[in-house]
Amino acid sequence: MISNEFTSAVLPFVEMNACGERTITILTQSSSNGLVRWTTRLLAIGNALPLVAKDASAAVMTLIDLYILTVFRFCGGSKLNEDVLIGFGRGTAASSAASTSG
Secondary structure, eight states: OOOHHHHHHHGGGEEEOTTSOEEETTSOHHHHHHHHHHHHHHHHHHHHOGGGHHHHHHHHHHHHHHHHHHHHHHHHOSHHHHHHHHTOSOSHHHHHHHHHHO
């Protein structure tokens, strides 16, 4: 059985396309092929073995977290850019402080 937490977290991102297929629009085609396969396998395990359903849901959430982290790291490209994206405010201020002190 799929946990209510997982369903409520993912459901807002699921849409129906014109062919009647359900899609998750936050993923690229290539990553969704791998991510969806593993998610499907883990959810099938949780449905078949109710004693591990909670663990399977936790594994799915971890898998999605790792995907989002990987995309974030690729988009950031460097620690300075990551700080700006996160909102630490160390982007331009740190750069200008380093250039004025040197």
